[in-house]
Amino acid sequence: MKTPARKTVACPTCRKPVLWSPASRWRPFCSERCRLIDLGEWLSEEKRIPGDPAYAPEN
Template identity: 55%
Template sequence: MATIVDCPTCGAKVTWGEVSPFRPFCSNRCKQIDLGAWAEEKYTIPAVNLPEDPESGIDGDPA
């Protein structure tokens, strides 16, 4: 039995396999929408307790 997943962009059902070339997305359009969201920094990966690096001048404060 094929695995069915939800498209992360629109929620459509997608068969996880070679019949779905854009998996986990349902289409190239949804794939491009997701890429655009990353490019616009709508998604973030939180960083917690960044170590202080005296050589780079970065103190762990993202601001």
């Protein structure tokens, strides 16, 4: 009998392999540190989803 393949994904921050399972607390990240780095990049707008602004900036 074959054992099921263990699915791994690359951490979005450092590219380290991460087991995709409920036991992986920070998935898809390998650690809380990588999760916080990614969050900081979104908050500082280093990462963003392209498109028109959701609101018109005030001058």
